[in-house]
Amino acid sequence: MELVFISIGLGLLAIIYGFVTSRQVLGASAGNEKMQEIAGAIQEGAQAYLNRQYTAIGIVGVVVAILVGVFLGMIPAVGFVIGAVLSGIAGYIGMNISVRANVRTAAACETGLQQGLTIAFRAGAITGMLVAGLALLAIAVFFYVLVGPMALEANSRTVIDGLVGLAFGASLISIFARLGGGIFTKAADVGADLVGKVEAGIPEDDPRNPATIADNVGDNVGDCAGMAADLFETYVVTVGATMVLTALLLTQLGDLLMPLMALPLLIGGACIVTSIIGTYFVRLGGGTNVMGAMYKGFLVTAVLSVPLIWFVTQYALGSVGTDMNTVLNAGTGMVEFTGRDLFYCSLIGLILTGAIIWITEYYTGTNYRPVRSIAKASETGHGTNVIQGLAISLESTALPTIVIIAAIIGAYELAGLIGLAYGATAMLALAGMVVALDAYGPVTDNAGGIAEMAGLDESVREKTDLLDAVGNTTKAVTKGYAIGSAGLAALVLFSAYTADLNAFAEKLGLDVVDGRAAVNFSLENPYVIVGLLLGALLPYLFGAMGMTAVGRAAGDVVKDVRAQFKEKPGIMDYSEKPDYARTVDLVTKAAIKEMIVPSLLPVLAPIVVFFVIRAIDGPASAFAALGALLLGVIVGGLFVALSMTAGGGAWDNAKKYIEDGNHGGKGSEAHKAAVTGDTVGDPYKDTAGPAVNPMIKITNIVALLLLAALAH
């Protein structure tokens, strides 16, 4: 139990870091009155949106919580509520810091680039540490209460169901937040661009554009709050799944059970320490290489994590007198592994994280072939820009898939399924640092907008642009990282499903052969193919819904802005002020309306598929199809998500690359084509693509809950 206490302590450390750092950030100058006025409008809009979003989600959440309570009992329902509430809080606080740091970053950029970077990155780091810290605390404290005061067995069904409930709560909030935020931010962005840049011929972030505040609000509610909820969910699901799998598969552990269930928490705690240290290494060192500064911070974190993970693994095993070379799972019939193997698997997770960051930078950075090829293709028009962008987005799936496959093989050869789980856990343990890099993006994006709208000196905007340039890459990184960890965790989640199937076999009306449920998961079973196809279809359908929602909501924005220009002809010569709040309100309503149906798709699909196939061919085929659906949604979703997020980032940076004066620069025909590509990439990378990750998780968790409910 001591190990769990240590993890709780390290989780608290992250919260303290967040608290202290937020005081530093909030203590910085908030700029002149005009800047504060603009920032105030953004704050107000973001606050209003999140309040409404959480109210809407709250209604769904209460219904689901009651359903969970009725079908699965009190403890899973409590877990669900904790997961849901903390996921919401992570997003909420992150957004609140972000909308205050934006104007302070703009003000700091009046002093210097390093000053701006410091404020913006610290703001990101607060969100990062809160996500990691709250997620760790959620699992550790809940686990402690169940096995401590409530004295449940660590591997009892109640504890397992409780952890699954926790994960479900986090996932359900996350998909709503990702999708709702994603629709908001891109509807505002696309709408503002279409009517502002394209029709009225005014620059981005021009104060005359009524949608410009909505656009800035969107950065915060989508890229910050939505992303934070997503990563919170990924953390909880991954670490939770590792603990659940340990409990389900390693049935002969004896004394080793508690240390092995606590070890994922300890690894998470250790990496909070290294992430905090890493944040202090994000410094320019005189130059202007912002991405280099980010890399420094990440590298320090990753490298320091290696000895620390070794240490906590040794410490955990040592607590029951086991060393790093003892086989931990003798007699379970699985791939045998030692503490040393688990350490190597964690190492694979760290390396995979680094590889995905590097690959993402290659595909979305302005220094490499992919982005430049899109920029070049823009010279021949809108069509070739989009064709090349689509080609790059398809291509960008190859390297990540190959490194994920290498990681799967490596971790599995070392320590079987538990090895995969440790690889994924180590990836997520770095979440504090990775989220910090990502949450930095919307702050700088907003800072640029505020500088523009407040009419600050050109040099300020140049600095914020420099800071923002890496934002597209860091945003794409987090998404690739989240979906990559999902790829690694795919087999872990599937194993949790099969383990549950075996545990519940008789209650589910399945035959039992050799102590296992007689469900045929072989590719030779047509119901497996049916499940794979249906699973792979989900991300396509989900993506279609997300894209359509953005298109529809953006269309509403365009109409509203056109109407405002007509009603207030003085807007153009600055004699009248546009009604920003009206546009914000319109997008808010549209986003919340549009997020409901697609979010329910992954919740309902597994249930419908199960019951339909059970009606056709009985429970064994239905469980086979459902299991295959879980893998199908990952096999399909991995490619959809990777291609959309990297492709979108590449389009955006191709535009930036042209704006830097290449291929004719701003205002050229190539630039116009690049703006089209950027617009297309927007819902790709910020709405449909990133929401695939929570969608995959929800599908898996709903399947687990369905099993538990059927067995009850």
Added chain:
Amino acid sequence: MELVFISIGLGLLAIIYGFVTSRQVLGASAGNEKMQEIAGAIQEGAQAYLNRQYTAIGIVGVVVAILVGVFLGMIPAVGFVIGAVLSGIAGYIGMNISVRANVRTAAACETGLQQGLTIAFRAGAITGMLVAGLALLAIAVFFYVLVGPMALEANSRTVIDGLVGLAFGASLISIFARLGGGIFTKAADVGADLVGKVEAGIPEDDPRNPATIADNVGDNVGDCAGMAADLFETYVVTVGATMVLTALLLTQLGDLLMPLMALPLLIGGACIVTSIIGTYFVRLGGGTNVMGAMYKGFLVTAVLSVPLIWFVTQYALGSVGTDMNTVLNAGTGMVEFTGRDLFYCSLIGLILTGAIIWITEYYTGTNYRPVRSIAKASETGHGTNVIQGLAISLESTALPTIVIIAAIIGAYELAGLIGLAYGATAMLALAGMVVALDAYGPVTDNAGGIAEMAGLDESVREKTDLLDAVGNTTKAVTKGYAIGSAGLAALVLFSAYTADLNAFAEKLGLDVVDGRAAVNFSLENPYVIVGLLLGALLPYLFGAMGMTAVGRAAGDVVKDVRAQFKEKPGIMDYSEKPDYARTVDLVTKAAIKEMIVPSLLPVLAPIVVFFVIRAIDGPASAFAALGALLLGVIVGGLFVALSMTAGGGAWDNAKKYIEDGNHGGKGSEAHKAAVTGDTVGDPYKDTAGPAVNPMIKITNIVALLLLAALAH
């Protein structure tokens, strides 16, 4: 053997139909001198391209034939050559008819719409019947020679390997032809549009555009010759796989073996008769509903096929004294089935074909929501057009997947794997009619081009436009149909792989448990996940290569056209003639260069994956990963192909819908946006998307050949 003779006779009937009908078509008026001159240029270009393409493919083909001979023996090598040569011939003759029918259609349109439709549709029907007839003859004659004069057992390994070799030959040619033709047609089309419509502001098919002849050549070599090779391949692989599977799985047939191996050929033959009858029902009946006329022809064919398939099934079984209600596979341990069940499975195939045609029309026709939503989104610009188009392309995968899944479940419940094979065979049996609908498209497209270039009366162009309007839908239909049949055949091809694995188990160094090779195809095996992911990656990578190739080649076209405008300033005022041949030559070279690498991807990928994984974890894991790769490529490829082909068709027709006077009509901002969408859709629907189907087949066949080679 009598049954095989009947099939050969019916195959010959198709050839005779083609011969007779081609005399009718060629006998029609070829228009005035100017039209003939233009048509001559198109003919010449198409001929020159195909000669070069087949030379390049020939070189690859000879090398592969030698490899097949060395590793697998003489008979598979002969099969390979037959498949390759006939696939080439089908494309070659089809193209030759098409480039002669185009000008005759234009001339016929001077008389009336029905006259134009008759010529164009008959030209398509010639290609259709040749594809079906030659494919049927290839299998039937080859099979006859092996089991007749050479006196081999019908289910002997040599016959099986020979049929696989035949399929490989057809597939290899087909992927080159699809991809090479696809790159040619879209590079020319996109290039011509970019520089003509967008830069120079001259209309499509304007004779001043040096790329316009290349564009028309492309219709013939891509949409006609490439498509014909593709469908030839699909036919041979599907019918061949049904025969191979019958031989491999139904080991206790006795007397029933020959009738059951010949039955797929008979079904093919029967549907040739109904397809020929159907062609005579493609008539307008006074109105202008071209799609309705097409539907009439298809419906007649499909409905007449029902009793005829019942009759041939009864006849085949009756030849050994069995009736429709006798269980045919008693004692094999598989799902038991009767002749009646096989008939029902064929019926499922016919219904699935109809369903896919209807769904494709819904997603690509101008009368329905999808195309209209894209047209509407064009009002707000290029970006929203592309976003909506992508959303539709993602969405368009849902209904086909669901009907394919329903067909899989239905056919499997009736007659197990053999049922799936019969479903797919019945689909392909309609190939004559489906190809006729498709091959009609490039003829009318060209006819419009010739009418424009020859300066014919406006009313002629209106008629060709009316004929051409359904071309986008019929083209998309064939692609959806081909990939849909691949989805249905997926399990059949996979079963051929596992059956081979069991047959060769000892020679391959695999353990044998209960008479089966000890290869774990369960989703719980991480190497299965690895295989699924790698398989699903292939269509993405392949699509990326195809799209990039088109972008690159189109860029070359743009440069050449710009250079010609500069070198010959008189082109614009008609005082100088552009050098059409130069552009054709340039695209030819580019297309042939670009087609090689992507075509080799599906050939090499299975081999590399197998050897790498064997080196890491031994043969059992390698065979598991390879098997999963075969299904992964279908699970991934189905969605990529469906979304690309339907999406591309929808974009194209959204443009046509606007040109019909909606949303501002030609020249409006909406139209410009729609042109961008059309350009993006071009390589989607005509290059990358359709080539996925032969890619899937090749991957599967290479895996089968690899097994056979390793066992040798």
